[in-house]
Amino acid sequence: MKEIQEILSLAIPQPAMSDQLQLAEQDSVSVPDCLDFTLQRFTYDKPLPVEDVAMVIYQPAKRGQSAAIELRYCVAGSKYCKNPTCTDQLCSEGKKEACNDRVPSVDLITVRFQPAFIQSLQKGTTTFSLFENQSRKPFVKTIQPCTKSKSVLETMVHHDYEGILKNIFLQSRALDLLLYSSDQFMQNDTDERYGCRFLTHLEDREKIENARGILLEQLDSPITIRDLARRVAMNECYLKKGFKAMYGTTIYDYFQKERMEKAKGLLYEKGMSVSEVAMLMGYSCISHFSTAFKKHTGLKPCELLLR
Template structure:
């Protein structure tokens, strides 16, 4: 996970080009439009890491024209073939290529404040998502989040489509808007009526709850206790549990388990990892414990998702 975080942090300026072999690059840097860069690198060594996303909210009250929102994604374990005509073949290698190459794929999508404000024109700012899109949230931040299935599907579509020319522009812009929509879900829904817990009326209290959620997502494969979590966010355990339930509508344990099982489904079905590997990656002490938890939350046995 630390290596992926480093890549996401360097992604803005392509700082990893010097350290890895670049296989493919696609970019668009048109002022006033969606700006993006897609880079595919040769993965010299097999990666066993969670695919991740990062949201960077840059805010400077004194220089509003410089404000921007950036989405960065890192995906491991994909395959690349330079011969697009044989991209769906099952023969390795084929006559025209030397076989598919395992890649590390890095995406950066840059949205200026002027571009995003079109979505909040004449809209009541009812929650934190609206505030961010309107650049009314007063503090800059960087958030790391695991990729949901919807975001993964969109990123795969951007890598594997057959459009060109003006049709490609329409297609890519549509997909980037989807990424923006799904990525904003990493920000919480706040209730307009206010919170029952008085300490959540203070921005500091709410930020600690958001921070707790981010820490849980960063520890998908490294379980953390509520006591440890409360220490990390400097909040009383009782307040943390009540505040989390108030903001997210579920307990810390149920939220964490749901996220782990969703990630397990992805690793089993999309990445075709074994039950043993997934169990280890999610921090379970035994395969039987993982299998029982998986069936409880999904109604399926892990082996039923294996391709």
Template structure:
């Protein structure tokens, strides 16, 4: 999972994000070395190191091979732009290395009540498990789908940040599920979710929420857009994504707010308006509830 010295000269693209209080991630893309035989793999690392600079953290590492890309990163070459990728002279097979780092403050939002937390997953998310460990994460189809989305999407700038935020949470959910051997999210307690068309409606609802990150949308409006009963929509969303529609939407808005404030350098007023808040005070209250900081305090870290 580590970068070998023989791969350093083959790096063709690198991206990532480093925002205090948010999930940190990095993606490195290499030309696949000739004779490379390693299989796709994932690893979860749980680190207890309060004395270190990085402190306690949960890391996800993935190595994905076999994706095809054009060496002209923006838009591709002439053949790629003409959707004639089979004749692309600059196409190469890649090795993608992805790293995601979750801090205690980020993970705390997923545990509603520490007093009621009594599972290994809760102990990991709250860093009450006292020993560091590493564990391989099997790449199931649903996890591969999320990773493919992260490595192959066409979003840029603001939309890229929103998209990666949402996908990263799904990676965390699936990785913990695989690590702990818990099968709850595979069990369909809502009978209507046995229907593929209804599951697609729930997925569409998540996409609609992301698309309306700056235009607050009610559950009634959301249910109309995906043509699903409100009650079914709420129950199905909670079962598929492990969170309520409101909590998911608020989390995405606040994570995007961090990005706009810290990386894009926008003012609190501008971010408040972009995310559809009626007043700066309402935005600041929501931001502090989510991050533990006032918006202006983030910029001082």
């Protein structure tokens, strides 16, 4: 359950929104001596912003056990029909737009390669190792699924194979995912490629998630990194490095982005005045707010109101 909440917190920025999800379908397949595949599809009725996200989790070999690799994906699925007489395939073949019973979904897909299978892939490779000379270091890497990966995921969700053919199909598709994701997490820079070693511990990742939650809860009241680190009981250096590894930006830039997005909504959707929004966002000087807003949106607050 923690694994689900962990990736959902990345895909759905506002934690309360994930409560709208309703489990509609789940599947679990174990391909002997190869991999374990799980699918959980959630549907929702109200609009829900979902960001496609993936996690690559690597555990190195230890005490006679081979290395293990796990790929987790959370993607916004196609709209599926609630009518039992109307299949997903039927909707996807041109009648989806005309189907009044279709609902949006979120697909959570996990592929865990069994250690023995990873070992078999690396046999006989003397000039190249999947993780080169750093294979003794565990890591967790958050990436954005590429177009090719999302296409593969769609075929893994929708296929007509059963029995041994299903196992063969899932194995081939899973290898495609491993290939495409490796293009993203295997870069020339060692630190970027393997991320922060301490992030392999769920407890540390939860602390950084809590820090992000605190930032989102008090967008109108800036907090220092020192106070933020104290509140989540984490070293400042680890917090800054781990935050950037998990969310791809610094704490300050993330806070400013979310802050200006909220301000944008208050101005454009709520129709509030510039001075009112500046005050609500914790700015004592309207000109400072205007400068920060333009840096993020490219427009002055007053220019947005005129649109």
